[in-house]
Amino acid sequence: MSATGINWFKYSSPQALYPLAGRMIPWFAAFALALIGVGLYVGFFVAPTDVTQGDAYRIIFVHVPAAWMSMFLYVIMAIWAGLGLGLNARPSFMMAQAIAPTGAMFTFLALFTGSMWGKPTWGAWWVWDARLTSELILLFQYIGIILLRSSIDDLRRADRASAVLALVGVINVPIIYFSVRWWNTLHQGASVSITAAPTMAGTMVTAMLVMMFGFWMYSIAVTLARMRCVIVERERQPSWDKQASIPDVVEAR
Amino acid sequence: MGTSDGAGNRLTNSTTHEDSTLPCYFSFDLSGVSPNMFQTVALSGSRGERQLFSDVSVTVKPGTLLAVVGENGSGKTSFLRMLCGLLSPDGGTILWQGKDIRRLKELYSAQLTYVGHLNGIKDELTPVENLTVSACLAGDESSGAIVQKALEAVGLVRPVHRLPTRVLSQGQKRRVSLARLWLSTRPLWLLDEPFASLDAAATSYLTQRLHAHLHNDGMVVVATHQEIDLPPDCIQHLRLTR
Amino acid sequence: MSQPSMSEALRGVVRRDLLLAMRHRSDVAMSVFFVVIVASLFPLGVGPEPAVLRVIASGVLWVTALLACLLSLGRLFTADYLDGVLEQTLLIPQPLAVLVVGKVFSHWVISGLPVVLLSPLLGLQFGLSGDSLWVLTLSLLLGTPTLSMIGAVGAALTLGLRGSGLLVALLVLPLFIPVLIFGAGAVTNSLAGIGSEANLSLLGACFLFSFAFAPWATAVALRIALE
Numbered sequence: 001m002s003a004t005g006i007n008w009f010k011y012s013s014p015q016a017l018y019p020l021a022g023r024m025i026p027w028f029a030a031f032a033l034a035l036i037g038v039g040l041y042v043g044f045f046v047a048p049t050d051v052t053q054g055d056a057y058r059i060i061f062v063h064v065p066a067a068w069m070s071m072f073l074y075v076i077m078a079i080w081a082g083l084g085l086g087l088n089a090r091p092s093f094m095m096a097q098a099i100a101p102t103g104a105m106f107t108f109l110a111l112f113t114g115s116m117w118g119k120p121t122w123g124a125w126w127v128w129d130a131r132l133t134s135e136l137i138l139l140f141q142y143i144g145i146i147l148l149r150s151s152i153d154d155l156r157r158a159d160r161a162s163a164v165l166a167l168v169g170v171i172n173v174p175i176i177y178f179s180v181r182w183w184n185t186l187h188q189g190a191s192v193s194i195t196a197a198p199t200m201a202g203t204m205v206t207a208m209l210v211m212m213f214g215f216w217m218y219s220i221a222v223t224l225a226r227m228r229c230v231i232v233e234r235e236r237q238p239s240w241d242k243q244a245s246i247p248d249v250v251e252a253r
Numbered sequence: 254m255g256t257s258d259g260a261g262n263r264l265t266n267s268t269t270h271e272d273s274t275l276p277c278y279f280s281f282d283l284s285g286v287s288p289n290m291f292q293t294v295a296l297s298g299s300r301g302e303r304q305l306f307s308d309v310s311v312t313v314k315p316g317t318l319l320a321v322v323g324e325n326g327s328g329k330t331s332f333l334r335m336l337c338g339l340l341s342p343d344g345g346t347i348l349w350q351g352k353d354i355r356r357l358k359e360l361y362s363a364q365l366t367y368v369g370h371l372n373g374i375k376d377e378l379t380p381v382e383n384l385t386v387s388a389c390l391a392g393d394e395s396s397g398a399i400v401q402k403a404l405e406a407v408g409l410v411r412p413v414h415r416l417p418t419r420v421l422s423q424g425q426k427r428r429v430s431l432a433r434l435w436l437s438t439r440p441l442w443l444l445d446e447p448f449a450s451l452d453a454a455a456t457s458y459l460t461q462r463l464h465a466h467l468h469n470d471g472m473v474v475v476a477t478h479q480e481i482d483l484p485p486d487c488i489q490h491l492r493l494t495r
Numbered sequence: 496m497s498q499p500s501m502s503e504a505l506r507g508v509v510r511r512d513l514l515l516a517m518r519h520r521s522d523v524a525m526s527v528f529f530v531v532i533v534a535s536l537f538p539l540g541v542g543p544e545p546a547v548l549r550v551i552a553s554g555v556l557w558v559t560a561l562l563a564c565l566l567s568l569g570r571l572f573t574a575d576y577l578d579g580v581l582e583q584t585l586l587i588p589q590p591l592a593v594l595v596v597g598k599v600f601s602h603w604v605i606s607g608l609p610v611v612l613l614s615p616l617l618g619l620q621f622g623l624s625g626d627s628l629w630v631l632t633l634s635l636l637l638g639t640p641t642l643s644m645i646g647a648v649g650a651a652l653t654l655g656l657r658g659s660g661l662l663v664a665l666l667v668l669p670l671f672i673p674v675l676i677f678g679a680g681a682v683t684n685s686l687a688g689i690g691s692e693a694n695l696s697l698l699g700a701c702f703l704f705s706f707a708f709a710p711w712a713t714a715v716a717l718r719i720a721l722e
Contacts, residue, residue: 137669144666151656154301160719161652165666168648168712172670179673182697183680339582340722363498363588371579375511377518390507390587392497417518438497 028221035214043207056120063113065212073103078170081163093159104142296345315470329476372430376419403435512601552621553682591714607639651716
């Protein structure tokens with residue numbers, strides 16, 4: 001803590017997190033807007049037309065980053081869940097709670113855009129290929145976590161139970177991926193990967209990475225905003241923190 | 254009264270109206286017996302949004318009974334469940350022989366017998382089967398004869414022993430649940446409203462059994478509404494406050 | 496102070512559940528009848544052509560077994576939770592994960608094993624024969640305990656919640672999918688004449704993996720539910 005000069009534990013109470021989050025949101029939102037704007041421009045106007053797929057392929061600039069984000073966010077959510085269980089820390093559970101809906105949204109976006117890509121490419125609105133099917137199962141996992149939390153009235157049990165489910169689910173994600181690929185390998189093989197040489201034109205890769213960072217900034221902004229809502233909601237029921245009340249939290253801005 | 258060895262340690266004691274074939278002695282490490290065997294330090298708890306109690310520090314000495322009193326909803330059950338280790342307190346610690354029970358885990362669970370609100374018995378099994386299983390899972394004596402004696406000690410007559418528990422009355426089911434106290438050789442008993450549903454006869458049997466347990470340097474924590482008929486010098490009261 | 500040994504505690508837990516099952520023999524029958532009836536629905540829905548049935552057999556029979564397991568999960572912990580036996584189980588001074596394995600084992604003996612034993616007959620109904628019948632039985636033998644073990648995590652997380660039947664299905668089905676893929680895949684491969692060893696080994700790996708981690712996750716979930 002003191003080694004880095006920042007006392008992290010100062011931020012472990014909701015009263016401190018609320019204003020901190022409030023200050024950070026506009027920055028991330030601005031970055032998100034900028035990056036997504038640039039990414040879309042490059043993807044839709046600058047990148048060359050694909051030889052085989054024509055212009056319909058451009059949906060890939062939304063589909064692939066969305067799919068990456070959906071998996072990335074699940075892992076981040078699981079990390080916060082694990083920290084919450086391990087350290088018994090409220091803010092960690094709140095972060096996990098705030099991330100889940102955004103992750104679900106990206107998963108849905110990936111499925112929707114994947115379907116839109118599939119129609120002109122394979123002629124069907126839905127194909128049971130490995131990647132899309134894995135995304136679908138990931139969506140089920142997100143929904144399961146959100147529904148479990150909303151089914152439990154007791155806050156502490158809801159936090160801990162959904163954290164356990166998130167951790168169990170994160171172990172399942174690679175297993176699903178492997179087993180669904182084992183089951184069917186029809187989807188276009190990964191044409192963008194960090195280690196392999198890109199098989200796509202440079203601008204395409206750039207556009208996708210820019211979009212991914214844009215989505216990342218967006219996720220952070222939205223998660224922080226949602227977390228502020230979670231804080232206000234919880235402080236109306238001061239179960240763990242007896243001193244907090246809404247006026248305090250709002251005034252702390 | 255009891256017999257004791259040269260060091261003044263209690264060894265055996267006869268209990269109630271039953272003969273000495275029922276176990277009524279403990280074999281916990283007597284060198285560890287100290288006045289501060291079981292204590293809570295600044296314990297606080299809440300349930301959902303409600304703060305139940307805070308800063309409860311109490312010591313239960315060997316040979317004493319702690320009666321936890323308070324109105325309905327004051328947190329007596331939550332307090333007892335914290336003492337069992339089933340519920341995590343908001344703050345404070347519970348110490349057994351000076352060590353935090355959260356660190357002791359199973360070593361601590363082996364020291365206690367808990368009889369909660371729910372009876373913890375299966376309706377489809379007979380009282381004999383239920384008690385045999387609970388005794389077996391507690392590592393206590395569970396042979397047929399001893400189990401029957403324990404059921405008789407709590408006031409259940411022989412014909413009832415082999416009926417499915419589901420046909421018994423509330424009071425009888427409660428007696429089946431409490432019968433494990435006659436087989437328990439554990440030093441700490443945590444009882445949640447044990448006298449509820451009991452008639453006068455059963456109440457007196459239970460009181461006698463508690464008395465015998467206390468006489469053996471056992472400890473009891475009881476959540477209760479009623480007065481317990483025991484010598485005042487071995488009872489302490491705790492009223493839970495916010 | 497008295498303490499049961501780990502094997503005494505395990506045997507006690509298993510013995511109680513099996514004793515209860517003997518008092519309620521209908522529980523065993525229910526799983527069996529469910530599987531028989533549901534498996535019969537498919538030919539009624541799809542048509543009795545043997546060629547078609549043979550193709551869908553592996554999937555249909557596996558999904559049916561999976562649904563039977565799913566529906567029986569409600570019986571795993573709920574009764575014990577409601578009558579206070581579960582909190583007594585949590586207080587037994589032995590690792591809860593071990594006791595969970597005992598509960599899942601007795602649950603599987605009651606709801607899973609009958610399905611495994613019945614599966615050759617069902618396979619015959621769908622036109623499977625010879626090797627593929629063996630593979631079906633073996634895959635279910637490996638798969639159903641795995642499903643019970645994974646399902647226990649979901650059952651523990653949703654303990655006592657209203658609507659828990661549907662909720663546990665939603666939570667647990669994504670976790671069941673790999674087992675389904677490998678299990679049904681084994682039978683499909685065997686029908687196609689390709690060896691099913693790969694699928695069966697993967698199924699075995701799932702079995703070992705689930706028994707390594709799921710009991711512990713279930714124990715954590717049970718403690719959370721009983722707070």
